[in-house]
Amino acid sequence: MRDFQTPGRSAVRTTQAMVATSHPLSTLAALDVLREGGTAMDAAICAAAVQAVVEPQSTGIGGDCFVLHCPGGGDRVLGLNGSGRAPGRASIEALRGMGLTQMPTFGPHSVTTPGAIDAWFRLSSDHGRLPMARLLEPAIAHAEDGYVIYDRVAFDWQIAAPRLAEDPASAAIFLPGGAALQVGDLHRQPALAQTLRIIAQEGRAAFYDGDLARAMVAHLQSLGGVHDPADWAATRSDAVTPISTGYRGYRVHQVPPNNQGLTALVMLDILSGFDLAALDPDGTERLHLEIEASRLAYADRDRHLGEDPGLAARLLAPGHAPGLRAAIHPDRRIESLPEPELATSDTVYISVVDRDRNAVSFINSTYHSFGAGITCPQTGIIFQNRGASFRLDAAHPNALAPRKRPLHTIMPGMVTKDGHAVMPYGVMGGDYQPAGHVHLLANLLDYGMDLQQAIDHPRAFHDGRVVQVERGVPARTIAGLQDRGHEVACAAEPHGGAQAIWIDRERGTLTGASDPRKDGIALGY
Template sequence: MRNFQLPGRSPARATGAMAATSHPLATLAALEIMRAGGNAIDAAICASAVQAVVEPQSTGIGGDCFVLMCLKGQEPVIALNGSGRAPAAATINAYREMGLDKVPSYGPHAVTVPGAVDAWCRLSADHGRLGLDKVLAPAIHYAETVYVVQDRVAFDWANASDLLAQDSGSAAIFLPDGRAPRAGELHRQPALARTLRRIAEQGRAGFYEGPVAEAIVGRLRALGGLHDLADFAATKADYVTPVSAEYHGYRIHQMPPNNQGLTALLMLNILSGFPLSNLAPLGPERLHLEIEAARLAYRDRNDCLGDLPPGDDTVNALLSATRAERMRLAIDPDRAMTNLPDPGLAKTDTVYISIVDEERNAVSFINSTYHAFGSGITCAETGVVLQNRGASFRLDPDHPNALAPGKRPMHTIMPGMVTKDGRAIMPFGVMGGDYQPFGHVHLLTNLLDHGMDLQEAMDCPRVFYQGGEVQAEHGIPTDSIAGLQARGHRVSLADEPHGGGQAIWIDWDTGTLTGGSDPRKDGLALGY
C-alpha cells in the first residue's frame, strides 16, 4: 500500500468494465461506448480515434496500430498487425539515386502508407458490436466543435513547433496564430472531422480510395514522394501469431516482427536468471542489471529484426534458453560492458490504450505516427498528419530491415498481454519509441519481482540507456546514481520523462479490475 502522505494516487478499481488511456477525454469516451452497449474492441477504436484528435502529436489516422486481445478473457491471444508498408516504387536504388545514404527522419521519403484505419475497420467488422458511425462519433465531435489542450500534450506540441513551421499544412492547422496552443487553450480540426465522418460512413474506402486518398497522395507526390493511389488501395491489416515467453509463472505475449516486442522478451529471459526480488527496486544493483540486459537485447533487435519472411527461424533462435544463458553470463553485476555498440536509441510519441469490458474481453491497443507529428507533413485538405515510420528502414540490402517495395518497417510500438492458466491477466503497454521494451520490463518486474501495486509500478522512477549514457529520471536516488557510476556507467539526469503507460489487472477470483495510468502523461484509468 502506498504512503498516503506522499504525492501519488491509488489504482482505479471496479467490477464491471475499465479503460486506461493517456488522455482523460479518451478514457471517458471509451467508458461511454461500453455503457452504450459497445464492447472493449469498440471502446479501444473509439479511444484511439479521440486521441487522434486531442493528442495529435502522438497519434493519428495517418499512422499505424497493433492490437493484442483475448476474447472473453480467454486464450488464444489474437494479434492484429495494422502497420503500413513502403510504396511500391520505394527501392534502395531509387533512394540512392536521390542522393540519400539513409532514409530521412522527416519529409515524404519517411512516409509509409497509413495502416491504422484499415485495422480499425477490420477490428470493428470482425469483433466489434457497434458500427463505426457510433464508435467514431466522439472523435468527430471534438474535431468539429472544440477540445481543450491538456498539459503534456501542450508540452510535446511546443517542442515540435519548429518541425510544424516547415510545412504549410502543419503550420496552418497546428500553429494557429503562429504558435503551438498552450495548456488550457482550445483547438479545432474541422478538416480531420470531415475525414473521420467519411470513414464512419464509408469504412476503409472512405480513407484508402476516393477524395481522401487522392488528396494525400497528391500532397506527397508534390513533395517528391513515390506514393501512388494503388499503394493506398492495397493496404491491409493482417492477423499474426504472437510471440511469448514465461516469466515467474506468467506468459508474456508480444507482437512478432516486424515489431520490436521480442526485445522485451529477450530482456525478461536474461533477467529471469537473476534474483531481482532480493534487490532494492531503485537500487543500483537492480538498475544495472536492467540496463545491461537491455543493451544486449537491443543489440539483437538492431541486428536481427525487420519484416521477416515466412519460415524464418530468427524468433525461435533469439528466444532460446541457450541464448538467454549466454547473454546472462556476459553481464558482470559489478561492471558495465564496454564491448557493445551504441544501440542508437531515441524516445518518440505514441498512445497506448488498455480496455477490459464486462464480458472480460481484454484489449491491448497501440496507435502512433512515430515521432511527434510524424513526418511533419499534414495534408491540409483532409487534416491527416502523415507518419514517418519509413525512417526505421535501412538502405543496406543485406539487413533484415532493408527498404523494399511493399515492405513493413521494423516498428517500435508494442502492445503487451499477460496471461496465466489460459486466461488474460493484464493488457498493458508502455509508450516512448525505443524505450518501450525497457518500459515493459521495468513495469513487469516492478509487479512480479517487487510486489508493487499497479499504479505504484507505473509511477516508479525509470532509467534509459541513450546516447552512450544512462539517463535517470529525477526520482532515481542519488546513491543509486553513484552506484551506477561506480560500475562504469555515465549517468545524466533526463531532460524529459521516459515514456508513459497504462495497464489493467484482471482478478478472476474476486471479479475485480485494477487499472493504472502513467503520471508522465495526462490520462487516467477509470472503471464502473
C-alpha cells in the same frame, strides 16, 4: 499500500469494466461505449479515434496500430499487425542517388502507408458490436467543436513547433497565429472532422480507394514522394500469431516482428536468471542488470530484426538467453557492445477490459511527434514517419524495399496465467518501450508493487550513449551506476507513459492505472 503522505494517486478499482488511456476525453468516450453495451474492442477503437484528434502529436489516422486481444478473458491471445508499408516505388538506390546515407527522419520519404484505419475496420467487424459511425462520433465532435489542450500535449507541442513551422499545412492547423498552442487553449480541426465524417459514412474504402486517398497521395507526390494510389489500395492489416515467454510463473505475449516486442521478451529471458526480488527496487544492482540486459537485447534487435518470421524462434530458443546473460558482470558495464542511437517518441496506448472480460491491448501512433511533419491540407491527416526506421543497407534484415514493413517500435503487451488473461498493458515511448515493459513487469512480478506504483516508479534508459535517469532515481543509485562505468545524465523528458488493467479472477475485480507522465486516467464501473 501507498504512502498517503507523499504525492501520488490510488489505482482505480471496480468490477464490471475498465478503460485506461493517456487522455481523459479518450477514457470517457470509451467508457460511454462500454456502458452502451459495446465490446472492449469497440471502446478501444473509439478511444484511439478521439486521441487521433486531441493528442495530434502522438497519434492519428495517418498512422499505424498493433493489437493483442484475449476473447472472453481466456489465455488464447489474438494478434493484429496494422502497420503500413513502404511505397511500391521505394528503393535504396533512389535515395542513395540523392546523396542520402541513411533514411531521412522526416519528410515524404519517411512516410509509409497508414495502416490504422484498415485495422480499425477489421477489428470492428471481427470483435465489435457497435457501428463504426457510432465509434467515430466523439472524435468528430471534438475535431469540429473544439477540445482543450492538456498539459502534456502542450509540452510536446512546444518541442515540435519548429518542425511544424516548416510545413505550411501543419503550421496553418497546429501553429495558429504562428505559435504552438498553450495549456487551456481551445483547438479545432475542421478538415479532420470532415475526413472522419466521410469515413464514418462511407467506410474503409473512402480512406484507401476514394477521394481521401487521392488527396493524400497527390500531396505526398507534390513534395517529391514516390507514393501511388495503388499503395493505399493494397493496404491490409494481418492477423498474426503472438510470440511469448515465461516470466515468474506468468506468460508475457507480444506481437511478432516486424514489431520490436521480441526485444522485451529477450530481456525477460535474460533477467529470469537473476533474483531481482532480492535486490533493492530503487538500487544500483537492479538498474544495472536491467540496463545491461537492455543493451544486449537491443543489440540483437538492431542486428536481426526485420520481417523475418523465424527470428522469434531463434532468439527465444532456450540456449540463446543464457549466452547473453553470461556476458553481464555485476560490477561493471559491458564494454564490447555496439551502441546504437536510441530515441523516445510519441504514441498512445489503450487498455480495455469489458464486462465479458474481453481484454484488449491497443497501441496507435504516427511515430515521432507529429509524425513526418507533413499534414495533408485537404484532409487534415498527419502522415506518420515509420519509414525512418528502414536501413539503406540492402544486406540488412530491415533494409528498405518496395511494399515492405519497417521495424516497428510500438508494442502492445498481454500477460496470461493458468488459462486466463491477467493484464493488458503497454508502455509508450519509441525505442524505450522494451525497457519500459520489462521495468513495469519487474515492479509487479518481482517487487509486488501495486499497479499504479509500478507505473509511477522512476525509470532509467540507456539511449545507446548514456543512461538517462528520471529525477526520481536516487543519487546513491546514480553514483553506483557511475562506479560500474555507466555515463549517467538527467533525462530532459520523462520516459514514455503506461496504462494497464489487472484482472483478478478470484475476487472478480479489475484494477486500472494510468501514467502520471501523461495526461491520462483510468476509469471503470
